[in-house]
Amino acid sequence: MKNLLILTGLLLGVMVINAQSSLTAKQIAEKAKDISEVDALEMVSTLTIIDAKGRERVRKTSSASKKFGEQTKTLMKFLAPADVKGTGMLIYDNEESNDDMWIYMPALRKTRRIVSSDKSKSFMGSEFANSDMSIPSMSDFNYTLGKNQVIDGQECYEVISTPVNEDIADENGSAKRITYISVDKFLTLKQLVYDLDEDLWKEMTYSGYYLIDTVNKKYMAKKMEVKNVQNDRRSIMTMDKVQLGSSLTESHFTTSYLEK
Amino acid sequence: MKLANFIERFKLWIILGSILFSLAIGVAMKDASVDSNLKNFIPKELPSRINTDRMEEIFGASDPVMILLKSDDVLNRETLLRIKRITKSLNRKEEVSKMASLFTSKDIKGIDGAMVVDPAVKKIPRNDEQKEALRNTLKNNTLAYGMIVSENFKYTGIVVTPAKGINDQQLTAVVEAALEEFPGEEEVLYGGVPYIRKFIEQDINKDFGMLMPIALIIMLFFLYFSFREKRGVLLPFSVVILSIIIAMGLIPLIGWKVTMLSVLAPIMMIAIANNYGIHYIARYQELNAKHPNMSMSDIVKNTISHLKAPTLMAGLTTVVGILGLLSHIMKPARQLGVVAALGVVFALLLSMFFIPAFLFYLKKGKPVASFSEDKKSFLSSVLNAIADMVVKAPKAILIITAIVALVAGMGIFKIKVDSDSANMFPADHPVKISTNVINEEFGGSLNINIMVEGDIKDPVIMKAMDKVEQELDGFKGVGDVFSIASALKEMSKAINEPGDAFYNKIPDTREAIAQYLELYSMNGDPEDFEQMVNFDYTQAIVNVRVSDASQETTKAIVAKVNEITEGFKFDNSVGGYLLMQYDLARFIVQGQTNSLIFAVLAIAIMIGIIFRSFWAAFIGSIPLLMADLLLFGTMGYAGIKLDTSTAMLSSIMIGIGVDYTIHFMHRYRHQLSTGHTPAESVKITLNSTGRGIVLNAFSVMIGFCVLFISAFLSLKLFGFLIIFSILSCLLSAIIIIPALAIVFKPKFFNKI
Incomplete structure (x- = not known):
């Protein structure tokens, strides 16, 4: 579970760089990755999970995340629905090893660690998988460039990433991912995720990009949506309030603070 | 002579018309399709069917294939590897929507204060130590132990749920291909509703392909040995074929659609359709032998006028009896009633018009030897002996009859009803074998489902579901009970330490329940609970797996379920296949009783009208009542249960069996009117008409004989029982009726 990293990784746009036609697929993906990370962020977001019949489950959370060395730590609290209000989560996103994650349940006044290693697992019961929400390790994938496409009126690179071996494919539950990155600003506009049989599985779109960091010229999408074409479920995540930077110190990102 | 002249004049039209008419209707056979879904035996209006349909709409149809692998120890590396490969391969097939096996079932556990949700088998053990560790883990996993792996570790299951729009043939083909792709030492059994349907469909086709030709060949031989003349074989036979x-x-x-019961339609035609034609041929042969000077035209005309009344009577009583099937609640039984009744009507018309029309075209044949007086056949000596016995000791016969009736009648109280569809198959049938394994090792193959509606996260509802589980767990016949409440308790065990107030307990607040589930959603699949609770937690199911689907056990379980749910203050409904079957069985008894009363009354009224006497109606129904007592008494003593097939016995038997009584009473009255004493009349009747009656009855019994080789156990039993009851009807008609006639000398026999 790499909540905030996800957001920083995928939602933040990329610095405007003059498009260079000679960029390789990997370079394009790398640019998108390298310039998307911010050191700290606080926000309120809404996750809406919609089933095939149009019924909804809504989760509203507030969160803060901050980078401490190589570790990104995230603190998250549920605001809604009422029955889980106050439930808190603490996530240590480790670069090389599995994430550490704790959940605090106010009704039980207990904090419990959650063990997670499977990146193909669902994120909070939504159609987003953990692997959709984090920036993959560049060395795990091969990148190739397809033909440029126009997405939402913007010209995009088509970057096709495939896992370097079957274990990584199994871990991610996906054999192929096509990412459309805008040529002018390196914003990720759309992703197509294919399952292990290379059948289209999920369609993800990112919209409402705006400049969040004027100094470093970073962009962030206000909305990301995933549609699972195999079971017709959808999930939508909207960033309601976003603030760059965080006043929290490392001592706030602990289980004892979680329980407060 | 009017009818005879009409037939002679329009003989060509009658022959061509009959053939063209049946061919025109027969063309429709190319559009015939088989319906193997046993659910369609259950009326759509039945409350348990309505509830079940609704649950299936919400939680998806639960008709998965169950692959069972048997091995000395399924935790063997090779076996587990095979299961893993099969699971992975099938999971990728577009025909498959969901899989469950040791590698997909969940193991919720707490490790060092963390809740971990893992596959039941995360890693295939490499040595004995790891293997035993895995065994212990599985023993503690209520989601897998006794659910996906048997408690003795000899069986493990792979459950394959089809994707939308995939039919049984496609699904079973994919499943079998996967097992062939990854071969192994394990014994493989296939089960589940798609396989039951597939086998039923196969068996229906097999029955049609096997039974009909064999029955027809037997009938050809029977006709040949009865008449020893080409026309005597071919004419009744063509009536059978056209019908x-x-x-x-x-x-x-x-x-x-063609159902399992439809198999009976052609067999009934083979057994019944030639009954009337046989009499025409017999009469023609009799006249041909006894009156060498009569012209063929006169012989046929005499036959027509002599037989039209009894043929019509016998035919109509048969039709009325068969129409008794209309009072059954099972649609396929009612359909069989309509189809068979119309078939018999057509056979009756063919016998009355087509056969004589054809005879008009033929020259006189050689007189058949068996009619010469001096040659006593075995049959006539038996009939003579019966006649002597009846005349000598009619009272003793009636006393013995009363005793037999009493003893048989007591057997009726022992009769049991069986609606378990698995019992339609013989013990060595693959469906029966896999069903037994599922019943013994995996909690049971049939379900009762309790659906509760409201705020499922409300502790009141969650605790109520838990209560259902507690009270039904260990109840006789119940194999397993499962709902979101037990999953929640598993979570409480993973999160809390033993001794903790929250450990293995449904929490008291809605918040705590919601937070458990939220915690789970961080770790498990969103689809894990799909079959237990709906998306917005407003409807949930308690699944009760039953391993003993007998009527008595089911009754007790249903009563217990009703007792528990009665106190519920929120919406709930009970459904599931087992409940539908249970309800169906109750209606089978009802249908059997209704159709029995209808058939006996209708036929008694018809006999009463024919003989213009109440006593005739009463005496005429005695053989039917006797045959019914013997039939159900024998079923009671022999432990043969009433099921979907045997429930139709009495309607069919009564319709056919009454013919013998009518024929006897008709001829007996004729003999009395010509001045014979009752004793003389009995002897003459048995020696003349008696032969026709016995031949008729044996042709019916021989026709039904072929059911012994049916693939369905219940049709085999049906075959045995119908033959047994036709025999009782026959014996009643030629022994009890004459005894009654001699002892009581009813007046109606003297009226003409």
């Missing part, structure tokens, strides 16, 4: 074509063509023409 079968009509009956089978009618099914798709009306818009119905």
Whole structure:
């Protein structure tokens, strides 16, 4: 579970760089990755999970995340629905090893660690998988460039990433991912995720990009949506309030603070 | 002579018309399709069917294939590897929507204060130590132990749920291909509703392909040995063939589908359709032998006028009896009633018009030897002996009859009802074997489902579901009970330490329940609970797996379920296959009783009208009542249960069996009117008409004999029982009726 990293990784746009036609697929993906990370962020977001019949489950959370060395730590609290209000989560996103994650349940006044290693697992019961929400390790994938496409009126690179071996494919539950990155600003506009049989599985779109960091010229999408074409479920995540930077110190990102 | 002249004049039209008409209807056979879904035996209006349909709509149809692998120890590396490969391969097939096996079932556990949700088998053990560790883990996993792996570790299951729009043939083909792709030492059994349907469909086709030709060949031989003349074989036989074509063509023409019970339609035609034609041929042969000077035209005309009344009577009583099937609640039984009744009507018309029309075209044949007086056949000596016995000791016969009736009648109280569809198959049938394993090792193959509606996260509802589980767990016949409440308790065990107030307990607040589930959603699949609770937690199911689907056990379980749910203050409904079957069985008894009363009354009234006497109606129904007592008494003593097939016995038997009584009473009255004493009349009747009656009854019994080789156990039993009851009807008609006539000398016999 790499909540905030996800957001920083995928939602933040990329610095405007003059498009260079000679960029390789990997370079394009790398640019998108390298310039998307911010050191700290606080926000309120809404996750809406919609089933095939149009019924909804809504989760509203507030969160803060901050980078401490190589570790990104995230603190998250549920605001809604009422029955889980106050439930808190603490996530240590480790670069090389599995994430550490704790959940605090106010009704039980207990904090419990959650063990997670499977990146193909669902994120909070939504159609987003953990692997959709984090920036993959560049060395795990091969990148190739397809033909440029126009997405939402913007010209995009088509970057096709495939896992370097079957274990990584199994871990991610996906054999192929096509990412459309805008040529002018390196914003990720759309992703197509294919399952292990290379059948289209999920369609993800990112919209409402705006400049969040004027100094470093970073962009962030206000909305990301995933549609699972195999079971017709959808999930939508909207960033309601976003603030760059965080006043929290490392001592706030602990289980004892979680329980407060 | 009017009818005879009409037939002679229009003989060509009658012959061509009959053939063309049956072919026109028979063409519809090309559109026939088989319906193997046993659910369609259950009326749509039945509350348990309505509830079950609704649950299936919400939680998806639960008709998965169950692959069972048997091995000395399924935790063997090779076996587990095979399961893993099969699971992975099938999971990728587009025909498959969901899989469950040791590698997909969940193991919720707490490790060092963390809740971990893992596959039941995360890693295939490499040595004995790891293997035993895995065994212990599985023993503690209520989601897998006794659910996906048997408690003795000899069986493990792979459950394959089809994707939308995939039919049984496609699904079973994919499943079998996967097992062939990854071969192994394990014994493989296939089970589950798709396989039951597939086998039923196969068996229906096999029955049609096997039974009909064999029955027809037997009938050919029977006709040949009875008449020893080409026309005597071919004419009744063509009536049989044309009636079968009509009956089978009618099914798709009306818009119905071929079911297991439809197998009976052509067999009934083979057994019944030639009954009337046989009398025409017998009469023609009799006249041909006794009156060498009569012209063929006169012989046929005499035959027509002599036989029209008894033929019509016998035919109509048969039709009325068969129409008793209409009072059954099972649609396929009612459909069989309509199709068979129309088939018999057509056979009756063919016998009355087509056979004589054809005879008009033929020259006189050689007189058949068996009619010469001096040659006593075995049959006539038996009939003579019966006649002597009846005349000598009619009272003793009636006393013995009363005793037999009493003893048989007591057997009726022992009769049991069986609605378990698995019992339609013989013990060595693959469906029966896999069903037994599922019953013994995996909690049971049939379900009762309790659906609760409201705020499922409300502790009141969650605790109520838990209560259902607690009270039914260990109840006789119940294999397993499962709901979101037990999953929640598993979570409480993973999160809390033993001794903790929250450990293995449904929490007291809605918040705590919601937070458990939220915690789970961080770790498990969103689809894990799909079959237990709906998306917005407003409807949930308690699944009760039952390993003993007998009527008595089911009754107790249903009563217990009703007792528990009665106190619920929120919406709830009970459904599931087992409940539908249970309800169906109750209606089978009802249908059997209704159709029995209807058939006996209707036929008694008809006999009463024919003989213009109440006593005739009463005496005429005695053989039917006697045959019913013997039939159900024997079923009671022999432990043969009433099921979907045997429930139709009495309607069919009564319709056919009454003919013998009518024929006897008709001829007996004739003999009295010519001045004979009752004793003389009995002897003459048995020696003349008696032969026709016995031949008729044996042709019916021989026709039904072929059911012994049916693939369905219940049709085999049906075959045995119908033959047994036709025999009782026959014996009653030629022994009890004459005894009654001699002892009581009813007046109606003297009226003409």
